[in-house]
Amino acid sequence: MAASRKSRAAGPPAPSTTLVLDNGANTIKAGFVTGDKTDGPRIIPNCLARDRHRKTYVGSELEKCRDFGEIALRRPVEKGFVVSWEAQKEIWDREFFDDKAPQRCDPSETRLVLTEQPNALPALQTHCDQMVFEEFGFASYFRGVGPAFNAYQDIQAIFHTPRTPDTPVDVPAEVILVIDSGYSHTTVTPMVQGRPLHQAIRRLDVGGRLMTNYLTRLLSVRHFDMRNETFIANEMRESVCYVSLDFKGDLEKTWKGTRGERRDDYLSGAGIARDYVLPDSHTTFHGVVRDYEPGVSARARKAAVSTEDILTLRNERFVVPELLFNPSDIGLRQPGLADLVMQSLSVLPIGLWPGLLANIVVVGGNAKLDNFIQRLQMELLERVPDECVVRVARPEDPIISTWVGAANFARHEHVERLAVTKQEYEEHGAGWVTRKFAAGLPVEP
Amino acid sequence: MNNFGVIEVASTATKNTPGWAYVPDTGPALSAALQPANRKRVARKQTTLSFSDLSAREETRIRKDLEALDRDSHKDANIAIPPRPGGSRVQNKHTPNVRKILQSQKTFANHLDDYQAMLALAESNPGAAAAMNAAVAKPSTPTTAASKSASPAPTAASAGGSKRSAAAAKRAAAKEKQEQEKEKKKARRTPKAEPEPEAEPQLQQQQSQDDQTDIEMPDAAAPTEPMPTSAPEPNPQPSTYPRESLILPAYAKPPPQTHPGDADPLLVSHVPPFPSDDELRALMTAPPLSYLEARAEWGDEEGRYPVRVFCAVCGYWGRVKCMKCGTRVCALECLEAHREECVSRYGL
Numbered sequence: 001m002a003a004s005r006k007s008r009a010a011g012p013p014a015p016s017t018t019l020v021l022d023n024g025a026n027t028i029k030a031g032f033v034t035g036d037k038t039d040g041p042r043i044i045p046n047c048l049a050r051d052r053h054r055k056t057y058v059g060s061e062l063e064k065c066r067d068f069g070e071i072a073l074r075r076p077v078e079k080g081f082v083v084s085w086e087a088q089k090e091i092w093d094r095e096f097f098d099d100k101a102p103q104r105c106d107p108s109e110t111r112l113v114l115t116e117q118p119n120a121l122p123a124l125q126t127h128c129d130q131m132v133f134e135e136f137g138f139a140s141y142f143r144g145v146g147p148a149f150n151a152y153q154d155i156q157a158i159f160h161t162p163r164t165p166d167t168p169v170d171v172p173a174e175v176i177l178v179i180d181s182g183y184s185h186t187t188v189t190p191m192v193q194g195r196p197l198h199q200a201i202r203r204l205d206v207g208g209r210l211m212t213n214y215l216t217r218l219l220s221v222r223h224f225d226m227r228n229e230t231f232i233a234n235e236m237r238e239s240v241c242y243v244s245l246d247f248k249g250d251l252e253k254t255w256k257g258t259r260g261e262r263r264d265d266y267l268s269g270a271g272i273a274r275d276y277v278l279p280d281s282h283t284t285f286h287g288v289v290r291d292y293e294p295g296v297s298a299r300a301r302k303a304a305v306s307t308e309d310i311l312t313l314r315n316e317r318f319v320v321p322e323l324l325f326n327p328s329d330i331g332l333r334q335p336g337l338a339d340l341v342m343q344s345l346s347v348l349p350i351g352l353w354p355g356l357l358a359n360i361v362v363v364g365g366n367a368k369l370d371n372f373i374q375r376l377q378m379e380l381l382e383r384v385p386d387e388c389v390v391r392v393a394r395p396e397d398p399i400i401s402t403w404v405g406a407a408n409f410a411r412h413e414h415v416e417r418l419a420v421t422k423q424e425y426e427e428h429g430a431g432w433v434t435r436k437f438a439a440g441l442p443v444e445p
Numbered sequence: 446m447n448n449f450g451v452i453e454v455a456s457t458a459t460k461n462t463p464g465w466a467y468v469p470d471t472g473p474a475l476s477a478a479l480q481p482a483n484r485k486r487v488a489r490k491q492t493t494l495s496f497s498d499l500s501a502r503e504e505t506r507i508r509k510d511l512e513a514l515d516r517d518s519h520k521d522a523n524i525a526i527p528p529r530p531g532g533s534r535v536q537n538k539h540t541p542n543v544r545k546i547l548q549s550q551k552t553f554a555n556h557l558d559d560y561q562a563m564l565a566l567a568e569s570n571p572g573a574a575a576a577m578n579a580a581v582a583k584p585s586t587p588t589t590a591a592s593k594s595a596s597p598a599p600t601a602a603s604a605g606g607s608k609r610s611a612a613a614a615k616r617a618a619a620k621e622k623q624e625q626e627k628e629k630k631k632a633r634r635t636p637k638a639e640p641e642p643e644a645e646p647q648l649q650q651q652q653s654q655d656d657q658t659d660i661e662m663p664d665a666a667a668p669t670e671p672m673p674t675s676a677p678e679p680n681p682q683p684s685t686y687p688r689e690s691l692i693l694p695a696y697a698k699p700p701p702q703t704h705p706g707d708a709d710p711l712l713v714s715h716v717p718p719f720p721s722d723d724e725l726r727a728l729m730t731a732p733p734l735s736y737l738e739a740r741a742e743w744g745d746e747e748g749r750y751p752v753r754v755f756c757a758v759c760g761y762w763g764r765v766k767c768m769k770c771g772t773r774v775c776a777l778e779c780l781e782a783h784r785e786e787c788v789s790r791y792g793l
Contacts, residue, residue, distance in 0.1 A: 048524045056527040074524040075517055078553035085546045090526050098529075119739040121560050127546045134540045174693055187739075192725060193692060198733040202741045205515075213514040218760065230517075255761045259778040315760045328752045330514065331507035333743050340741050349724060350717035387714045438733065443692060443726045 014419075015139045018111040018410040019096065019103075022146065022403040023088075025077040026183035026208060026365065028059075029403040030095065030103060033410040041403045042103060044095055048074040048087055049231075059091040060102065067281040068231045080117035080184040081124050085131055097136070111419060112138040113410050115146035115402060118187055118201045122434065129433050133425045142419040143437050147178040147189040148196045149405035150363055150395075152412060158361060158393045171408065175355035177341070179376075180402070181366035183208040186324065186337065188344045190356050194414075195440055202344045204334050206323050208365055212237050214330065215320045223311050232278065232287060236313075237320060239289050240274055242370035244318035245378070254314040268294045272317060278309040321369050325379065338379035357384055360392045367398035414441060503771060557736065564735075692725045758782050 022029035024046060031041035042060075049057045052070045065071070076088035096103050112132060116125070125143070132141050151172035156163065172194025180187045186204040190197045216233040219226045226233055244250045253270040257263040273292035279285050292312060323329060325336040335343060341360070345353055357380065362373055377392040384390060395401040409415055418441065420433050539547065551559075706712050720728075733739075754763035756775035763773025765780065769787050774780045 048526070050524045056524060058527065072524060073517065078517070081553060083551065083553045083556065085549075086526065089547065094529075119734055119736045121556050121736055123556055123559065130540075130542045131546060135543045192729055195729045197728045197731070199728065199731045201734065201739050203739045204741050209517065210514050213516070217514070221758065222760075251761060255775070256759065256778070258776045259781075319755075319760055326753065329755065330511065331752070332511060334741050335743060339744070343741055343744065348728065349720040351719040353717065385715075387716070439730075443729050 014416060015109050015111045017105065017109065018113055018415075019105055019138075020113045020403060020406045020410055022115045022400075022406060023077065023082060024182060025075060025080055027399075028091070028095070029400050031403065031407065032103070032105065033407050036411065038407050038411075041400050041407075043399070044091070046075060046077055046088075046091060048090070050074075058094050060095060066285050068229075068235075068279065068285065069281050070228045071231045073231065077184070080182065081120055082128060083124065085127060089131070089135065092136070107136045107138045110138060111140040111410070111415075112136075112142070113406050113415065113419075114141070114143045115149060115406060116143055117184070118145045118147065118189060118196065118198075119203065125434055125437075126430050129425070129430050133422055137422065140419045140421045141425075142415060144406075144409075144418070144440075145189070145196050146402050147180040147187060147363070148191060148194065149402050149409055150178045150180075150361055151176055151191050151194040152405045152408040153395070153401070155359060155361060158395050159359070159391055160393075171412065172414075173359070175352065176359045176361060177344075177356040179337070179341070179360065179362045179367075180364045181207065181324065181337075181362065182364040186340070186364075186366070188340050190344060190348060190352070192352070193443075195443070197348060200344045200347045202340050204324070204327065204337065204340050205332070206327050206334070208234070208237070211241070211320045211323060211366075214323060215241070215316060218316050218319070219311065222316075235287055236276055236311075238365070238368075239287065240276060240313055240317050241321050242318055243321045243325070243372045243375045245371050245375055247318070247322060250318055251315055266314075269314075273312055273314045274317065276311045276313055278311065280309070321366070321372070324366065324372075325375065336379070337376060338383055341380060342383050353384070354388055358389045358391050360390070361401075362392060362394045363398045363401040365399050367394040417441065560736070692722050692729075693719075 016034060018033040020031055020033055020041070022041070026046060028044040028046045029041040030044060031039050044060045045062045046059070047062070048059075049062050049065065050072045051057070051065055051067050053067070055065075057065050074084075074087055076082055076084040076086075076091065078084075082088050093101075095101055096105055097107065098104070114128070114132070116128070128143060129141075132138050132143075153173070154169045154171070155173040155176055156169070173191070174193060176191050178189045178191065180189065185207045188200075188202045188204075190200050212230060212234045215237050216226045216230060219233065250272060253265040254272055255263065256266045269292035275290040275292050277284070277288040277290060279287055290310075319329075323332075325338065327334045327336060334340075345356065348356070360376075360380075362376065366372065373392045373394055377390055380390045380392070395404075418437075420436060425433055754773045755761065756763045756779050757772045758774055758779035761775040761779075764775055766773055767780065767783055767787055769784075772783060772787070774783050
């Protein structure tokens, strides 16, 4: 004890290496920051998987899997929060701490910057802190709200704001509203000077998982039973779904018509229909999207190339992401994304609205959906006062955006003020750590 | 009246088998006889006014559908941790905390129920709650940070151990109970949010007054020009914009060129007053909301519009209902497809 106190008084040097972890429900984004050097994140599936030959894959071993049919997944993260530490520890061990781990590091000489979803349950936060220090033994640690890290980026570059080259880059960004639409849920986080305005954070329980399950259900009703093929359905959703800018019109185009009638749009596909070739697990391992060939009936195609299983996707393509904007379509009584933003703004002073609305950044996997930002911008313009400029943008790669922000944060001087060392944890306990993380940076002036 | 410490828990169990009851047959017109006398049921009815065509059975179906959609996989996968290939990492001894965490089989729903039970306990019986766990003394500060500091044992231990039985009971608690709690919490939240930052109510009042008194604000020249990040800045009335604001410093560049139309009363735009530093600081340092409080709920707006319904077979608008089970379909063809498998099972 005495020794540790003495060493603390001397001020142990901050570890030079930082492991930046964005521990998502679907994938982990992980990479190291050493000094000024940042190596890009590795994207690791955050799951244990077992295929139908009873072989188990952990984390990145899933790349070796060749047969995703009937694969069963166990995810340590539920609703965005690490719940099953037994599974999470196994994945982290294999990725970071084992001798042959692909991203090996020694926790006792490493700082950990970990993201968490906003509004976590206190018990889960405590579990997380205890695991980090007592089990893995990181030298220094910071756990922060995931969307908030996005402020530590050159936000105006994302918007392509015209500016002179000598304009200083604000890091963290002054005013920004981050929409994080991930696998578990979608959150709206307004921020001022990199600090989240906690009273205004709102969550919509629609995320990738719900959409995949919905797609699975639709396909199971219309084509064949896909309920055990969650993994394939998830790939399918990522590759074919798009957000409709004219929902009514698109729905009209994909309707077959009344009894006996076959509308022209339906027969020709109207640019919406796509053929999805399912993987056969022998020669192909991932599905392929093809343009719909009108005029050839499904049966004829089947006869011609009998080895392929083809699904023709029509309104499934845009009905599924529509849940983000109209959750009530499946009876979920929550506001759509645009209303969610308005609800979040409604608790803030109106003076902040123009700044927030002009700097909306969408991150997370769902931001990759085609037309997502256009639709959001369109719906927001309908709801805000005329004078407000609404700008919605997504970073180049929305999936790793939070990680990039967190990596910048790891080099920023803020991290020194926020991180907690192992000695401090041992001295003050878990409660103190939780309080320190919850308080965040003091507001200076 | 603390009911001897017994907390009433409504049952959420839903039966797949039909129960039965004599119901007065009052014909198609919904008469008062059918109106439930139970206060809870009346309340439940009221919340669903917009779903005029939703019966209790359909409600149940929707709820089950949503639960199914929310699950991770169709079947519960129980995948054991595979043995390590090299067995390289030496298995060091876990600390008691870690062992407890690793062995915990709780799901997120369990943790959430625990948390709710803790809040409910704090609400109904503050004394006992404080004695049990100083952390939950105030439900209004959902971060149990303060509590944890007081109790040397980490909350995980207390939440897991002493409250497990309560949690188990709670786990079975009905959705309506949750709903009620949420509403209560919501009601609590609104008044709570204000007093925390001290000067805020007055400030906000002031601000709304300011809003009404029209502020002359010549528009920044070109409307196409992107806004400066902080505030729409250049204006001849610095009084509304605290240029001396330290948290969000004013736009440093010279304002854009004035336009002859700026003075035109028809073109004058209305810019809301900027929040003061105190107000901003209060917002920036406010504690996080709890998990349930942060969930967005329907406001008054959303409930007003009818919910869109879709064909259960092909996904087009659901224009007609199956007479047997009430499922929506688009037209005759889909109706026939639906009839082939239409089973009006009980409890479906």
